[in-house]
Amino acid sequence: MAENNDTGSDTKRVLMKGNEAVGEAAIKAGCLCYFAYPITPQTETPEYLAKRMEQENLIFLQAESEVAAINMVFGASAAGARVMTSSSSPGISLKQEGISYIAGGELPCVIINVVRGGPGLGNIEAAQADYFQSTRGGGHGDYRCIVLAPNSVQECYDMVMNAFDLADFYRVPVIIQSDGIIGQLVEPFDMHPYKPMFEKLPPKTWALTGCAGRKPNVVRTLYLNPANGLEMHNRKLEERYKKIHSELRWSETYNCDDADIIVIAYGATSRIAKSAIKKHNTNGVKVGLFRLKTLWPWPDVELVEIAKKNKDVKFLVIEMSMGQMLEDVQLSLMDVVPKKDILFYGMGGGWNPTPDGVYEKISEIINK
């Protein structure tokens, strides 16, 4: 199921920052509540929404902490509203308990993580070292969040709209895994009207609205009895995650039909890598790009297909981290590609690759 974002007539070409585009997209997608807390490099989102949500008479609240903010998201979602929050790595860590409750409570919401260097206070450079945290649930217990990874301001806009629909459709938290570069990036994009992904979304009969005319609704995550109550709940969630994995694997390929090397990347690194790849292609070097748009569910089926199509291909995983997505690549390709042919080029701590750096790395591999 590909995301559909065809542009209608009332579409404007707009120049905007990634962190602002996500805000506008949320408003257009019918987000009622946004709970914020300042943290570089995402604070343009609360600043933008503070103005815009006041104009639109929506609910904007800067909370006392990211912990309070995610629990406000929990409350607003339990009350049936479309709700979003945004933060950056250290703040996202503070939100993990709340996200686990939201997942356990089968509540929809949108969470934006503009990833920065870590661990600890880290720095304010772009990074991708929260990959494990976002794609493995992040908090306590067995759960997953859908994770979308934009690599342009247009995708910041489109993916936030998709996120609200996916969250309501599947009743799971949806994370937008942006980063310091994508968040701060200013480029033109098509600001098209909101166009729902699904004809019909399941009605929120479970929402807390006051039990007039119905049995009371309860949003809870504690399962004490029967003794296997929580086990059954986990089974139910697992079925849902399998369904999402079967229906929602978004990825994009460039020049992967006949390649000697295929770069695997997402977000900012995928665009930086593409410049280097194009340069090599003009020199007749067969290099391709496999770009993830959903980090969870992971597009393993698509990657395996590409590996089978390109005999003896080498994969070069590029990440602004010490190698996290690398493990998912190894996991997906373990029956198809020898481990020695899965190479890594990356660094944590807010390191950002350059086109030339990627170009040279690819040359090294070619000349070996």
Add this chain to the structure above:
Amino acid sequence: MAKKAQVNLEKCKGCDLCIGVCPTGAIHRSGTSNKKGYNYIEINFEKCNGCGACYIICPDCCFTLIETTGSAR
């Protein structure tokens, strides 16, 4: 017409708080326990004046205040 208190023995957890607040000393321990193993209380109807103190202090809502028509049971 007399006001009295009735008690649901299955809900009583034997906390005895009602014994202490009953102004007429109408409540005492029964010496036997209910299905859940709690030592429940009993009301002496003659002494009970239906004031409701027991209803107010009881943490488990065991008491019901009633108005008997005709002679007290």
Add this chain to the structure above:
Amino acid sequence: MNIIKTQPKSITTDSTKYCPGCGHGIILRLIGEVVDELGIRERMILTAPVGCAVVLYDYIFCDVVECAHGRAPAVGTAIKRVHPDKFVLIYQGDGDLAAIGMAEIIHAANRGENMSVIFVNNATYGMTGGQMAPTTLIGQKTTTSPSGRTVKGMGKPIRVCELLATLEETKYLERTSINSVRNINKTKAAIRKVFQNQLNGIGFSMVEVLSMCPVGWKVPPIEAVQFIEEQMLNYFPLGVYKDTE
């Protein structure tokens, strides 16, 4: 024979999980009485805390959300803003409100959220078996202050009503107790006031209820009632600490 008074209609359980003599049971009934009297069951959304009252949804017949430990004021803030016409009741214990959730209650109060808070102060963590809470008294033995709470290293019990009274956006703060029939009646009046304030859009209103925890304090219920009378009332004076009238 007609019934003058029995279990309030909005209370659905015929047996709670609370221990014998536990104050939560009394407060639960008082809430049921006031909800019935004000006729607000069908527009009420209740937050259940982490603690002995976590399964409130098994006891009260209205919409309930079970919150993370200490976060009910934040959850309630969002619910009240999404449904300003609904009645939001925040129910918390002392560990929930005054320890892990202190930032949340202070900021909800400081924003003047129009919601009603019932804060059950039983000077211990009951659900987990009687550990020291922010409101545990000096000298009070708990499983984590085995030789009695000392000022040195453990600080003094926190007086929440007085603390929140300094926040100008709080509109009603009262401390009551449920260790006697008279005090229970006053607690009911305070609950009714805190509910009515929300219905009238007055703003943040809270009642702090000194409550018994016999099992946590390791005393029979009768002595727990005396513990409040002889110990807690001295340190936590009853009374109204903020009112708009």
